[in-house]
Amino acid sequence: MAMRLNGAAIRIIRERSGLSITEAARRAGVRQPTWSNWERNRRNATPAHVAAICAVLRIDDVTAILADPQDEEDGEDRKVA
Numbered sequence: 013m014a015m016r017l018n019g020a021a022i023r024i025i026r027e028r029s030g031l032s033i034t035e036a037a038r039r040a041g042v043r044q045p046t047w048s049n050w051e052r053n054r055r056n057a058t059p060a061h062v063a064a065i066c067a068v069l070r071i072d073d074v075t076a077i078l079a080d081p082q083d084e085e086d087g088e089d090r091k092v093a
Contacts, residue, residue, distance in 0.1 A: 014056035016079035017065075023051040025069045025076070040064040053079070 026036050037047035041064060049055040050065070057065065066074055 013059060015059060015062050016056055016081075017050050017053065017062070018077055018079045019051040019053040022065060022069070022077050025071065026051075029069055031068070036068050039068040 026033070031039075033047050033051070034044050037044045040047065040061070042061065046055065050057060050061075062074060062077070065071070065077060069077075071077060
C-alpha cells in the first residue's frame with residue numbers, strides 16, 4: 013500500500029535535524045534521488061519506507077509526514093518508492 017507524504021514537512025524536519033539529503037537517504041537505506049523525490053512530492057512511499065523516514069528523523073507520530081488527503085490533486089498518480 014502506497015502512502016502519500018508531506019514532502020515539505022519531511023524537508024523541514026530533516027533540515028532542522030541538521031541532516032543533508034544524502035545522509036538522510038543513507039540512513040534510510042535508499043538512494044539520494046528517492047529521498048529527494050519524497051521531499052518534492054514526486055513519489056509515494058511504502059509503509060516500510062515511511063517507518064524508515066520516521067526512524068531517521070526521530071518522528072514518533074507518523075501523521076507529521078503524511079499528506080492530508082484533502083490537499084491531494086485529483087487524478088495525479090505518483091510512483092511508489
